[in-house]
Amino acid sequence: MDYMFQSGFLGTRAPFFMDFVTIIVAILPLLVLGAIALAKIKSYKLHAFTQTLIYIVSVIVVGYFEYGVRLEGGFDVFMQESNISHTYALWVLIIHIIIATVTLILWTKTLWIAYRTQKSYKFSKELSLKHKKEGRSTFIGIFFTGATGLWVYALLFIY
Numbered sequence: 713m714d715y716m717f718q719s720g721f722l723g724t725r726a727p728f729f730m731d732f733v734t735i736i737v738a739i740l741p742l743l744v745l746g747a748i749a750l751a752k753i754k755s756y757k758l759h760a761f762t763q764t765l766i767y768i769v770s771v772i773v774v775g776y777f778e779y780g781v782r783l784e785g786g787f788d789v790f791m792q793e794s795n796i797s798h799t800y801a802l803w804v805l806i807i808h809i810i811i812a813t814v815t816l817i818l819w820t821k822t823l824w825i826a827y828r829t830q831k832s833y834k835f836s837k838e839l840s841l842k843h844k845k846e847g848r849s850t851f852i853g854i855f856f857t858g859a860t861g862l863w864v865y866a867l868l869f870i871y
Contacts, residue, residue, distance in 0.1 A: 716780050725793050726869040729780035736773045737861040740766070741854050748847065760830065767823055774816075790868045801867045808860035815853030822846040 720731030743766050750759035784790070787805060791798055826843055829835050835843075 717784060724865075724869040726865065727780070727784065729776065730865065730869065733773055733777040733780075734862065734865045736770075737858045740770060741851070741858050744851055744854050748851065751847075760826065764823060764827075767819060771816075794868050794871060796867045796871050801864070804860065804867060805864050808857070808864050811853060811860055812857045815850065815857050818846065818853055819850045822850050 716729040717727045720726040720728050722731045722734070724731070726734070744763070747759055747762040747766060750756075750762060781787075787802070791801060794801065822843065825846075829839055829843075
């Protein structure tokens with residue numbers, strides 16, 4: 713797994729694994745929008761499949777990211793070459809982690825309830841509206857997770 717720590721491909725100080733994860737984080741909202749579009753055209757099975765697939769891939773990418781960060785030495789190691797205030801970058805990171813954690817919990821809950829409801833054939837209009845509302849909240853969380861993730865990346869590896 714030495715390739716993880718070689719120079720990245722985005723032309724910054726970041727290692728390969730960080731560039732890879734950053735690209736995934738940047739396109740994640742677009743992928744989720746595509747899956748939502750499937751529901752809007754009433755392709756519910758494909759919507760469910762793609763949402764689940766995107767979720768699973770996202771969890772794997774987060775695991776890959778966490779593995780790389782731990783092996784590399786963590787936040788303080790990445791901050792060494794940054795010209796940004798350590799305190800400022802740490803607060804941005806904390807905000808990112810809070811948004812990402814809340815979003816992951818909401819996304820998990822939304823998928824789990826949808827799966828259980830669909831399996832029992834109890835998807836009423838009321839539950840459908842609730843699912844849409846939770847889906848919107850999840851999407852907003854994914855969007856802000858991506859935005860704050862890009863912000864952290866910029867602070868650590870560009871400035």
